[in-house]
Amino acid sequence: MPITTLSSREFNQDASGAKKAAANGPVFITDRGQPRHVLLSIEEYRRLAGDRRNxxxxxxxxxxEAIEFEPPRATIGSRPADFD
Structure with a gap:
């Protein structure tokens, strides 16, 4: 799987080329020489993310609805106030 690296400027000038390159492998997008973003095809993203539940x-x-649950009826009684 080839890895492509583009500067932010190159990506901005040729986004369609970056998308085509992402079909063959990840495209690293750099900013001032440091990798900042990775462009992946949706298939590769789903493979990496797996089947996660939200x-x-x-x-x-x-x-x-199949769980039987009958909570006991609450009994609330009154008591005289204790002022001590």
Whole structure:
């Protein structure tokens, strides 16, 4: 997998070329000689990210109605105030 490195200026001048290069491997975009960004194809990103669930899916309970839960009825009684 070839790695392509472009300066920010090169990327700005040829974004379509960077997208084509990303089809073959990651494209590192530098700023003042330091890597700052990486351009990946969506397929490569999904491969790296894996199949992650979001928080809503992780907390969802699709079979919650099948769980039997009968909490006891709350009994609230009154007591005289204690002023001591």
């Amino acid at each position: 928080i809503v899916d992780a907390l969802a309970m699709p079979d919650a």
